[in-house]
Amino acid sequence: MAQALQLVVCAGIVPDPLQTLEPVTGPNGPGLKNEMVLPAVLDPWAACALYEAAQLVAKNPGSKLWLVSLGPKAKLQQVMMTVGQKAVFELIPIDGPIGGFPDSHSTAAALAEAIAALPGFDRERLLLFGGWESATRGAGVTLQLVGERLGITDQFQGVDQITLREDGSFEVLERVEGGRHQVSVCAGTPAVLGWATGNLAEPRNNPQTGMANMRGIMPALQKAKTVALDGNGLRYVSVSLPKQQRETRVEKNMTADEIARELVEWIGAE
Amino acid sequence: MSGPAIGADATAPVSAAAPDSAAAPVIDRATMEVDIACVGFGPAMGGFLTTLTREWTAHPDDPAFASKVAPGMPLQVLCYERADDIAAGVSGIVTSARGIRASFPDLDATEIPMATPIAEERVLYLLDPIGASRRSFALRVGDTLLRGFGGLLGVKDSAFELAWTPGFLHKHGGLLLSIGQFNQWVGSQLMATGLVQIWPGTPVCTPIFAAETGKQRYSVQGIRLADQGVDRTGAPADGFMAGMDVHAPLTVVGDGPVGAVGQALDQRIGMPPGHAQNEWALGMKMVVELPEDTPLKPGTVWHTFGFPEPEIFGFLYVHPGRLVSVGIFVPSWMGDPERTTYRYLQHYIQHPALWRYLKDGTLRSWGAKSLQESGKHGEPFLTGDGFARIGEGSGSTNMLTNSGVDEAWTTGVQLADAVVELLRAEKPFTQENLFATYVARRHASWLEREADEAKNARNGFHGGLVRGMIGMALAGLTHGKLSLGGTIPSAQQQIHPFSPRKVSGVKALEAELLAEDARVGGRPLHDALMTARGWPEIELDGRLLVTQQDALLMGGKVQAMAGFADHVVFRDPHLCAECAEKTCVAMCSGQAITQTAEGAIAFEREKCVHCGACLWNCAHTPFGENTNIDFRAGAGGLHSAEN
Numbered sequence: 001m002a003q004a005l006q007l008v009v010c011a012g013i014v015p016d017p018l019q020t021l022e023p024v025t026g027p028n029g030p031g032l033k034n035e036m037v038l039p040a041v042l043d044p045w046a047a048c049a050l051y052e053a054a055q056l057v058a059k060n061p062g063s064k065l066w067l068v069s070l071g072p073k074a075k076l077q078q079v080m081m082t083v084g085q086k087a088v089f090e091l092i093p094i095d096g097p098i099g100g101f102p103d104s105h106s107t108a109a110a111l112a113e114a115i116a117a118l119p120g121f122d123r124e125r126l127l128l129f130g131g132w133e134s135a136t137r138g139a140g141v142t143l144q145l146v147g148e149r150l151g152i153t154d155q156f157q158g159v160d161q162i163t164l165r166e167d168g169s170f171e172v173l174e175r176v177e178g179g180r181h182q183v184s185v186c187a188g189t190p191a192v193l194g195w196a197t198g199n200l201a202e203p204r205n206n207p208q209t210g211m212a213n214m215r216g217i218m219p220a221l222q223k224a225k226t227v228a229l230d231g232n233g234l235r236y237v238s239v240s241l242p243k244q245q246r247e248t249r250v251e252k253n254m255t256a257d258e259i260a261r262e263l264v265e266w267i268g269a270e
Numbered sequence: 271m272s273g274p275a276i277g278a279d280a281t282a283p284v285s286a287a288a289p290d291s292a293a294a295p296v297i298d299r300a301t302m303e304v305d306i307a308c309v310g311f312g313p314a315m316g317g318f319l320t321t322l323t324r325e326w327t328a329h330p331d332d333p334a335f336a337s338k339v340a341p342g343m344p345l346q347v348l349c350y351e352r353a354d355d356i357a358a359g360v361s362g363i364v365t366s367a368r369g370i371r372a373s374f375p376d377l378d379a380t381e382i383p384m385a386t387p388i389a390e391e392r393v394l395y396l397l398d399p400i401g402a403s404r405r406s407f408a409l410r411v412g413d414t415l416l417r418g419f420g421g422l423l424g425v426k427d428s429a430f431e432l433a434w435t436p437g438f439l440h441k442h443g444g445l446l447l448s449i450g451q452f453n454q455w456v457g458s459q460l461m462a463t464g465l466v467q468i469w470p471g472t473p474v475c476t477p478i479f480a481a482e483t484g485k486q487r488y489s490v491q492g493i494r495l496a497d498q499g500v501d502r503t504g505a506p507a508d509g510f511m512a513g514m515d516v517h518a519p520l521t522v523v524g525d526g527p528v529g530a531v532g533q534a535l536d537q538r539i540g541m542p543p544g545h546a547q548n549e550w551a552l553g554m555k556m557v558v559e560l561p562e563d564t565p566l567k568p569g570t571v572w573h574t575f576g577f578p579e580p581e582i583f584g585f586l587y588v589h590p591g592r593l594v595s596v597g598i599f600v601p602s603w604m605g606d607p608e609r610t611t612y613r614y615l616q617h618y619i620q621h622p623a624l625w626r627y628l629k630d631g632t633l634r635s636w637g638a639k640s641l642q643e644s645g646k647h648g649e650p651f652l653t654g655d656g657f658a659r660i661g662e663g664s665g666s667t668n669m670l671t672n673s674g675v676d677e678a679w680t681t682g683v684q685l686a687d688a689v690v691e692l693l694r695a696e697k698p699f700t701q702e703n704l705f706a707t708y709v710a711r712r713h714a715s716w717l718e719r720e721a722d723e724a725k726n727a728r729n730g731f732h733g734g735l736v737r738g739m740i741g742m743a744l745a746g747l748t749h750g751k752l753s754l755g756g757t758i759p760s761a762q763q764q765i766h767p768f769s770p771r772k773v774s775g776v777k778a779l780e781a782e783l784l785a786e787d788a789r790v791g792g793r794p795l796h797d798a799l800m801t802a803r804g805w806p807e808i809e810l811d812g813r814l815l816v817t818q819q820d821a822l823l824m825g826g827k828v829q830a831m832a833g834f835a836d837h838v839v840f841r842d843p844h845l846c847a848e849c850a851e852k853t854c855v856a857m858c859s860g861q862a863i864t865q866t867a868e869g870a871i872a873f874e875r876e877k878c879v880h881c882g883a884c885l886w887n888c889a890h891t892p893f894g895e896n897t898n899i900d901f902r903a904g905a906g907g908l909h910s911a912e913n
Contacts, residue, residue: 081470
């Protein structure tokens with residue numbers, strides 16, 4: 001039986017992970033060099049959450065999907081021209097700083113406040129989605145803090161699947177060690193789900209979806225509330241990128257087994 | 271005033287059709303009605319939409335800006351861009367910015383990342399410190415003199431700075447830009463108005479032609495978006511979504527020199543008498559972060575010639591933040607089928623005059639694009655019933671001043687002024703009306719005057735560098751009154767047939783052995799021949815000197831969304847297998863076109879940067895004027911915003 005859900009996806013925007021990222025420390029703390037120069041994308045983990053949420057809405061008539069996104073308005077606008085073609089949602093933009101360095105508590109407070117103020121918000125019917133971590137800092141705490149501020153105690157992280165049941169309960173697959181899933185059954189909403197990749201392919205760019213979304217997105221952006229996030233005394237001792245090593249070699253005469261063996265040795269040596 | 275009659279064959283079918291779709295099953299497509307459908311978001315479209323929205327914003331209640339297709343709604347203006355982001359453009363721009371500054375009189379360059387006023391311009395003739403480039407006797411004599419009297423003449427680091435350069439080569443008072451950042455800056459302002467929508471990641475595959483009217487003219491009724499959820503051949507697959515038909519009274523075509531819509535118009539309508547797009551170049555650049563102690567100042571502009579080959583021109587532009595754009599142009603008139611731009615670029619940046627500054631730098635970005643270098647000679651029919659063409663694909667690039675972005679921007683401005691005039695006069699977008707407003711403005715402007723001065727400036731290059739430089743000087747100094755004559759063959763005919771006996775600096779037997787090795791999947795011939803001719807192997811440092819594949823990933827951030835068809839199609843694969851030149855392989859910027867061990871040619875969409883070089887680097891024309899390569903609309907490509 002279909003359920004009329006309230007689905008809220010918290011999804012920030014991040015510099016396109018394909019870009020050359022270089023941490024720098026400025027007067028306001030750490031950031032990325034030329035961050036405003038870099039093209040932005042919807043945080044990839046949270047994007048998976050959005051696509052899953054959109055499918056749930058499609059399967060459950062009467063449901064409503066909001067996308068709550070905090071970032072510089074101009075960047076949000078640019079990203080929405082792509083994201084807006086992939087799923088139907090109502091955008092709740094919050095004009096604020098970009099990047100992974102603002103304090104998670106302050107970010108969570110701004111998001112929770114925006115969610116609680118949604119017209120017709122019904123906490124008891126809420127499924128709060130987001131990424132289980134972010135492509136910026138990867139701390140994976142903001143979504144949990146949002147849930148706590150909204151008083152939601154049923155929280156799941158590393159989610160790959162949700163299956164709604166007729167009695168209002170739902171089954172969740174969470175990633176655990178060893179490439180396995182932990183199966184949980186939750187009695188019902190509200191709940192927080194921090195998504196891993198899920199199982200859905202990225203939706204096609206649908207111009208009609210984009211046109212439908214844009215009627216709401218543009219006015220919402222023009223009315224976006226501006227927030228200044230409090231640092232709460234947060235201080236970064238050091239910032240660095242994950243270690244990367246690139247070695248490209250063209251091999252035409254090695255067998256697949258030989259290549260695999262060398263890769264295993266190379267990984268083992270790290 | 272009216273324009274020239276267009277249409278070479280009024281009996282030809284004129285219904286909408288994607289390439290090769292005549293036999294395809296009829297697909298039920300969604301349709302949408304808009305007032306103005308725009309194809310491609312580059313500087314020309316930026317100029318068009320900026321001008322249109324300015325006038326609209328200034329007169330929000332003007333009924334001219336009410337929608338005709340959706341009564342009660344404002345004008346519906348939609349722009350579809352092929353690339354995944356409006357910041358994914360490529361160009362090494364140094365521009366006089368006349369048109370851009372006219373649109374933004376109070377322009378503050380610091381508002382645009384990587385932009386800066388031009389502070390210093392130099393023109394350098396680069397000697398060949400390696401001895402591998404193919405120099406004519408005249409050049410060798412000149413080089414010997416320069417080396418002999420280097421101390422007196424100020425030759426330093428194997429480079430000779432021209433003490434004087436003609437004014438037409440300078441961009442005094444101009445700007446140095448990143449096209450990606452400029453497009454992003456313009457696009458953000460446009461979208462903030464809420465009046466127009468710019469949709470990235472949405473390739474347009476073809477114009478929709480109206481049914482035949484019996485008159486000697488063609489009419490465009492809109493555009494068709496590319497199908498998604500298809501296999502490599504375009505056949506429906508999982509998640510198939512037929513590309514939507516977007517109907518519009520006016521289609522603005524600004525999809526660049528290799529855009530699918532522009533190509534389709536040219537193929538259906540033909541070119542005006544005496545016009546042809548025969549001259550091309552591939553521009554390839556790197557954006558390099560310089561070391562902290564670099565002495566190069568923002569706004570420094572170098573133009574170079576003479577190295578790595580006499581036909582290859584180069585540039586170095588210094589942006590703020592210790593970033594430098596450095597690149598080369600490989601022209602179609604180079605003739606040599608062994609054109610390999612990436613390797614030439616690696617040799618170029620290692621020239622002592624440049625390497626002194628670059629050697630401790632780090633690659634940040636990389637990209638490539640085709641340049642339509644025919645100028646006025648390549649101007650297509652600019653208008654027709656329901657469509658108008660702007661930008662580089664409309665032949666706006668000035669080949670005397672080496673300037674394209676500002677000219678493209680200006681064509682967009684001129685079209686917007688014309689469109690507003692027609693909207694206010696409640697006149698339809700017919701060929702006559704668009705010609706009387708848009709083309710008339712264009713032809714009465716500095717754009718046309720300078721295009722006329724420049725149109726024969728490059729003829730001489732088909733007779734060599736020295737003759738070409740003389741021709742440019744003649745045309746430039748006399749404002750086009752004098753120029754060297756010349757017949758410009760098609761780009762395909764400019765490619766010299768490969769012959770082992772005619773490879774400069776390589777013995778016939780060695781060339782034959784290398785060709786045989788390449789035929790069975792060994793080292794690509796262009797690469798092997800360069801080494802045989804004396805070009806040293808590139809010593810990769812993993813930072814700036816990287817493999818071409820690493821340049822795709824580290825610099826171009828190349829990516830392709832799944833679900834689209836291959837946009838590079840070999841019409842007759844057997845012909846490719848038999849081709850001796852395989853110039854498409856040599857010139858492919860992303861190594862997306864490769865030769866298999868069986869001698870066939872393969873295309874990998876995921877590596878393509880959509881530079882379009884393959885379009886004009888096929889020596890074979892088995893299908894009339896079309897080469898054996900069909901370059902269609904496609905998604906993906908570069909994801910770098912710093913080019």
